[in-house]
Amino acid sequence: MYFNVFYLKYILIVLYSFFEWSSSLHRSFPGGSKGPVRYDDVCYIVRGKPETLSSCNFKNTSKTFLVIHGWTKDANVIVVDWLDTSANVPLEKLHLLGYSLGAHVAGFAGSLDPAGPNFEGVHAHRRLSPDYAHFVEVLHTFTQGSLGLSIGIEQPVGHVDIYPNGGSFQPGCNLRGALEKIASYGILALNNAIRCEHERSVHLFIDSLLNEGEASRAYSCGSNDMFNCGMCLQCHKNRCNTVGYDASKVRKARSIKMFTKTRGSMRFRVFHYQLKINFLGKLNQLAMEPTLTVSLYGTNGEAEALKLNIQEKITANKTYSFLVVTEKDIGDLLMLKFKLKESTSSLLSLLSSWW
Structure with a gap:
């Protein structure tokens, strides 16, 4: 596993040189999730000090990935448009991966189950929308269809909006079973299931990187009920697309809603x-x-x-x-x-x- 990790005032920026990711997802960063950090894997980019770009082996000809995490107790907001002028980074080589609240912060391509509370139904300029990038792909894995509660947003907010397993009740998360275990294990049982549902979007995207060419395929359909009847398994005229990194950049006037089924673990792809x-x-x-x-x-x-x-x-x-x-x-x-x-x-x- 090899990648360079940069920090700008504690905002995480990831430049993937050779993209491989541990499926366990136990890696951690300051201000983020728990676990050890190998500091020899990181260096710091400091605004106003272009020499830090060279010391970190930053290449403006390579694709640049910015990973923005979800909600945390404390957050810093930093404007990073200086990369364009200071390092001559073309926007077409910039790919933002925003998870949960980070999806709205990114307002750019690559959104993983964008946060729903306080964003559902609001005007496009106050949330993630197709207007903010050349192409916006959104994975919805925990929407309001899940027992009337959600962390993710249900409405389409991208050029392509993909709803794995209808956007709720992801295989392997057992949200329904967690409700039955609350009496024995407390609210922790529900918390773990909710996290599993919400984070499935991240795992689906990682799956598309680790198993290139074997990523899940989603199909354009009028509703999840129609899809569950097998009515929409067509690929002509851009009616199907790859889930994750290799998605075809289809831009239409209206958002394209797509559906797919998955397994409960990697590899997630199933055949329809x-x-x-x-x-x-x-x-x-x-x-x-x-x-x-x-x-x-x-x-x-x-x-x-x-x-x-x-x-x-x-x-x-x-x-x-x-x-x-x-x-x-x-x-x-x-x-x-x-x-x-x-x-x-x-x-x-x-x-x-x-x-």
């Missing part, structure tokens, strides 16, 4: 499929609520017993669309097995209508 099923039978057949599973077999492997999410009761003579995700690429589909499980009476009624 649309499955359409037509149930044949008598028109007056009673509605049923079966358990549906499907197994997919392809040229590269198989994915078995995948549960289908039923959005409504199943009735006869109607086609239903489902979203199916697999954790590995099974290749070209060769065969599928579909299993329907229901109570004996309902199943007999269904079978009798087919004969």
Whole structure:
């Protein structure tokens, strides 16, 4: 792992020479999270002293990444536009990564679950917006859809706004389960789950750097409900995009809302499929609520017993669309097995209508 870390009046600036990051995220900096700091990894850039740029091996021809942390008890606000004039750093080589409150502070490309409280619904000039950069990509991982509470912002605030897993209830964070554990473990159980949800945006971005070419793919869709029915798995006309660092810089008059599913840990990418099923039978057949599973077999492997999410009761003579995700690429589909499980009476009624 090698990178140069600079401090400007305790504001963290990171210039990535060779970008690798520990997935444990235990690294820490003064004024930030807990943990040891290796001071031989850092040097200081001081405004008004251009020689400090040379001593830190700063290269104006390289891309420069500014990482801005979220809310802390104390904060310093420093104007850093002097980099443009003092070091001839072109703006197109500047990439800001703002997390939580830091996303609004950045007001620039690369926003990781921007803070919601006091920013939701306010005018664009008071929060992160597409007007502040050539391209603004936003990852929403903990929005108001989560039990009516959130730390992240729900409204679209970038050129491309990506909502992994609908923007709430991230796999592996178990926010619902944490509510049940409050009686035994206290508020700490909920605090850890909330942090997991909010910080998932950071992990998704790191995943796009560590696993280049294998980052998650998001799809433009009118709503999360439509996406959960597998209705939007199209890539023509910029209808899909890469999550994270390699996102295509698509700029349109209105924000593009995109959705994706992920795993609960790195690598986060899953593969999305649309499955359409037509149930044949008598028109007056009673509605049923079966358990549906499907197994997919392809040229590269198989994915078995995948549960289908039923959005409504199943009735006869109607086609239903489902979203199916697999954790590995099974290749070209060769065969599928579909299993329907229901109570004996309902199943007999269904079978009798087919004969």
